[in-house]
Amino acid sequence: MIGPEAGSDEEANRERGTDPESAASPLLEVEDLDVHYPITKGLLRREVGRVRAVDGVSFDIERGETFGLVGESGSGKTTAAHSVLGLEEPTGGEVRFDGQSVNELSGAALRAFRRRAQLVVQDPNEAFNPRLTMGEAVAEPLVLHGMEDADRRRAIVEDLLERVGLSAADADRYPHEFSGGEKQRLSIARALVLNPDLIVADEPTSALDGRVQSDVLALLDDVRREFNISILFISHDIDVVRRFCDRVAVMYLGEVVELGPIENVLEFPAHPYTRLLLGSVPSLDPTDQQFERPLTDTVPDPADPPSGCRFHTRCSEIVPPEDVELPWEQWRAVVAFRFTLQAGELPESIAVETADGKLDDATVRDRFDLPATLQDDAVDAGVDQAISAVIAGDLQTARDRLSETVPTVCEQRVPTATEHEAAHSVCCHRYDSTVEAEPRSWER
Amino acid sequence: MGTSPDPHRFEQVDWNEVGHSRRFVTPARAVFFAGVVLLVGLYVLQRVDTVLLGVYFERIDWVILLGTVVLTSGVIVPAVRRRELTRRVLGRLVSRPIHAAGAVFLGVLSLVAVVGPAVFGSPDLMFQHRFHAPYGFTGEASWSAECLGEVTDGEGITRYCDGTMTYPLGTNHRGHPMGHLVVEGARTTLYVLVFTAAFVVPLAAAVGIVAGFRGGRIDDLLMSYVDVQLCIPAIVVFFIGYMYWNVSLLLLLVMFGLLSWGGIARLVRSETLQRREDGHVLVARSLGASPFYVAKRHIVPNITNTLVPAIFHLLALLVLVEAGVAFLGFHHLELYSWGSTIQEGLDPSMTGVGLVVEPHEVWWVSTFPAIALTLTLVSLKLVGDGLRDALDPRRNH
Numbered sequence: 001m002i003g004p005e006a007g008s009d010e011e012a013n014r015e016r017g018t019d020p021e022s023a024a025s026p027l028l029e030v031e032d033l034d035v036h037y038p039i040t041k042g043l044l045r046r047e048v049g050r051v052r053a054v055d056g057v058s059f060d061i062e063r064g065e066t067f068g069l070v071g072e073s074g075s076g077k078t079t080a081a082h083s084v085l086g087l088e089e090p091t092g093g094e095v096r097f098d099g100q101s102v103n104e105l106s107g108a109a110l111r112a113f114r115r116r117a118q119l120v121v122q123d124p125n126e127a128f129n130p131r132l133t134m135g136e137a138v139a140e141p142l143v144l145h146g147m148e149d150a151d152r153r154r155a156i157v158e159d160l161l162e163r164v165g166l167s168a169a170d171a172d173r174y175p176h177e178f179s180g181g182e183k184q185r186l187s188i189a190r191a192l193v194l195n196p197d198l199i200v201a202d203e204p205t206s207a208l209d210g211r212v213q214s215d216v217l218a219l220l221d222d223v224r225r226e227f228n229i230s231i232l233f234i235s236h237d238i239d240v241v242r243r244f245c246d247r248v249a250v251m252y253l254g255e256v257v258e259l260g261p262i263e264n265v266l267e268f269p270a271h272p273y274t275r276l277l278l279g280s281v282p283s284l285d286p287t288d289q290q291f292e293r294p295l296t297d298t299v300p301d302p303a304d305p306p307s308g309c310r311f312h313t314r315c316s317e318i319v320p321p322e323d324v325e326l327p328w329e330q331w332r333a334v335v336a337f338r339f340t341l342q343a344g345e346l347p348e349s350i351a352v353e354t355a356d357g358k359l360d361d362a363t364v365r366d367r368f369d370l371p372a373t374l375q376d377d378a379v380d381a382g383v384d385q386a387i388s389a390v391i392a393g394d395l396q397t398a399r400d401r402l403s404e405t406v407p408t409v410c411e412q413r414v415p416t417a418t419e420h421e422a423a424h425s426v427c428c429h430r431y432d433s434t435v436e437a438e439p440r441s442w443e444r
Numbered sequence: 445m446g447t448s449p450d451p452h453r454f455e456q457v458d459w460n461e462v463g464h465s466r467r468f469v470t471p472a473r474a475v476f477f478a479g480v481v482l483l484v485g486l487y488v489l490q491r492v493d494t495v496l497l498g499v500y501f502e503r504i505d506w507v508i509l510l511g512t513v514v515l516t517s518g519v520i521v522p523a524v525r526r527r528e529l530t531r532r533v534l535g536r537l538v539s540r541p542i543h544a545a546g547a548v549f550l551g552v553l554s555l556v557a558v559v560g561p562a563v564f565g566s567p568d569l570m571f572q573h574r575f576h577a578p579y580g581f582t583g584e585a586s587w588s589a590e591c592l593g594e595v596t597d598g599e600g601i602t603r604y605c606d607g608t609m610t611y612p613l614g615t616n617h618r619g620h621p622m623g624h625l626v627v628e629g630a631r632t633t634l635y636v637l638v639f640t641a642a643f644v645v646p647l648a649a650a651v652g653i654v655a656g657f658r659g660g661r662i663d664d665l666l667m668s669y670v671d672v673q674l675c676i677p678a679i680v681v682f683f684i685g686y687m688y689w690n691v692s693l694l695l696l697l698v699m700f701g702l703l704s705w706g707g708i709a710r711l712v713r714s715e716t717l718q719r720r721e722d723g724h725v726l727v728a729r730s731l732g733a734s735p736f737y738v739a740k741r742h743i744v745p746n747i748t749n750t751l752v753p754a755i756f757h758l759l760a761l762l763v764l765v766e767a768g769v770a771f772l773g774f775h776h777l778e779l780y781s782w783g784s785t786i787q788e789g790l791d792p793s794m795t796g797v798g799l800v801v802e803p804h805e806v807w808w809v810s811t812f813p814a815i816a817l818t819l820t821l822v823s824l825k826l827v828g829d830g831l832r833d834a835l836d837p838r839r840n841h
Binding site: 045082085086087110111112114115117118119121122123126127128129130131132137140141144145146147152155156158159160174176190192193194195227 | 454455660727729730731737745746835837
């Protein structure tokens with residue numbers, strides 16, 4: 001426990017001076033946030049493209065709530081977190097803290113925001129300046145916010161260190177003298193020293209091992225309860241999120257694909273990507289390997305994201321065109337063939353044989369689990385031509401043939417977020433009433 | 445929990461009370477400002493012909509005095525303010541005898557360079573006492589018109605003159621005591637060191653940090669300038685200046701100093717690029733720290749491992765360049781540099797005294813400044829390495 005008095009929420013609210021009206025609105029609102037990085041070329045820095053690190057992300061965080069942001073690396077979750085803190089200038093959209101737009105803050109209001117929103121970074125080894133003692137590092141926020149009384153700073157830091165489970169004497173030691181777990185505790189202490197309302201924790205436990213991870217999470221949870229702090233928790237580890245968060249948003253290539261209460265999203269995941277993430281958690285039970293593999297393993301380049309639904313190139317639940325009559329397994333094999341070719345992820349055996357000219361129809365079909373004939377004549381003809389093109393070494397023609405043969409609504413239209421259940425929204429064509437496709441059932 | 449709020453608990457801090465006062469008057473700035481005012485005052489007094497302390501400052505002296513003010517406010521004031529750290533770093537620096545010896549030598553050099561000329565004054569030309577041997581050695585008596593020591597007979601008509609305590613290190617062809625020449629050379633060397641440390645190093649560090657921190661077009665611009673600058677041989681520029689202006693130490697320092705910082709700027713830039721995304725930098729930025737604060741507190745202290753040895757290498761390099769240029773004879777005649785003294789000792793027949801003297805016969809003229817120069821360079825290297833180790837808390841002795 002952090003302190004002798006397990007301060008009630010009421011008390012915390014009173015100290016913060018939050019009136020009931022502002023308490024009703026969420027502490028943090030992120031609306032349609034875009035963070036694009038221009039790709040420039042040449043001396044004049046002509047813009048030739050954009051990396052859409054974060055593209056139209058919206059969520060909000062209530063007071064005292066823990067909100068998780070999950071996704072693979074490169075999904076834009078850290079960039080989103082940085083723009084919440086104003087470290088990254090958004091190219092579009094808005095971040096509101098306590099009803100005020102963060103990017104319009106200045107002067108005293110900006111300083112207050114900088115005090116009320118704190119950051120805990122991922123790697124404890126670089127979270128601290130190696131040349132400052134821990135006392136100096138934890139007191140740095142106080143210095144930066146104008147507390148000039150060194151003795152008072154020292155007293156506050158010593159008190160705080162003891163409350164996060166370290167000793168006052170640790171203030172004189174240097175970062176390299178601490179273990180990863182201790183450093184992460186100190187990192188939390190530093191985030192706490194200004195008595196914030198929001199802590200952005202960017203993968204705070206990913207560099208730690210199991211038991212230490214639980215300790216740090218427990219500390220963070222204690223802190224949240226005692227001081228009624230909201231936490232934006234960023235992680236790629238869905239298990240940690242399950243243990244720690246109240247609500248969660250799943251990000252893929254800069255977009256939120258699913259958002260909802262933790263028990264809904266993780267027990268009854270609606271979006272195929274969430275299902276993939278949940279399925280990829282390693283399990284000790286050998287029978288628990290029933291999840292479907294993604295069509296391809298390559299995460300597309302965020303500078304050139306796929307059209308329509310960004311996940312369609314990997315989606316194992318991709319929607320077939322209405323006129324195509326194929327059993328599910330065959331449909332899946334055909335689209336897997338198509339997107340594997342598109343991603344350039346050819347199995348090595350085939351790539352080598354292409355050079356030799358020894359590739360035959362059966363080998364390709366075997367490689368991609370394609371049956372000798374497909375039930376749909378049009379698709380069968382298209383696949384035949386594509387395979388001949390692969391054998392001839394003409395991958396471009398093969399790709400073109402396949403995209404003509406098996407077009408899908410997923411690449412043509414951008415899905416919109418639909419309310420799947422109460423407070424649980426999903427961004428997938430299978431939940432869109434205008435698309436003729438039912439959500440597939442999912443069992444873990 | 446007590447009834448009165450405890451000021452030493454973080455949740456009890458009333459931030460409206462703490463407020464935010466940005467202090468413009470820091471001790472370092474105060475010292476810098478006071479120093480500059482003092483210098484301007486002295487300069488005005490000298491211009492209106494009020495001779496102070498009997499010393500007349502040349503332009504180079506003013507530049508070096510300004511450099512001293514910069515170093516005092518930028519290095520000494522912070523060192524005094526963070527006494528604990530300074531004591532620890534110095535303690536670690538002198539904990540290894542060899543580094544301690546280097547530091548002591550540089551300290552003695554600076555002291556001699558400042559106090560020496562005032563104590564010894566500037567001796568007159570004493571041609572009658574030229575080429576006197578150091579105390580305990582002998583030279584040919586025929587070289588000088590007057591022998592102060594005992595004269596002993598050698599083979600044939602050769603007679604030898606013993607060195608005396610009047611000139612403990614001997615004299616050169618003008619009858620200047622070698623001790624005086626070494627001290628004057630130390631002053632020249634100190635000038636080089638102060639100029640480099642006060643003007644060249646901050647410029648290099650500032651350019652490197654700005655380029656690394658801001659990135660983008662500013663980075664491109666600054667680094668392409670550095671590339672161009674690295675292609676210009678400073679010595680050629682110096683000779684062009686030499687042709688058109690009066691030759692002076694200032695010209696040499698400006699030309700070489702301002703064309704030689706590119707390497708350090710690049711080093712600082714690449715280190716800054718590596719560090720600017722570090723967690724502690726992000727946290728400081730999220731707390732609203734200014735770029736200057738981040739650079740001063742988070743970047744510079746963490747690049748000392750590469751920066752400090754590079755700075756001391758640059759200092760040693762410029763001391764050597766000054767000596768080399770003076771050795772070649774492109775120095776101001778009244779300026780006694782170790783380099784020019786070495787040259788006079790190595791080529792005595794060129795010095796216009798009409799004597800045939802072999803360099804080894806007057807070895808003391810070249811040897812003493814050469815020893816001083818060598819010790820200075822070695823000490824700079826040693827102190828650079830020692831300081832690097834001492835500044836890094838992760839290195840344990």
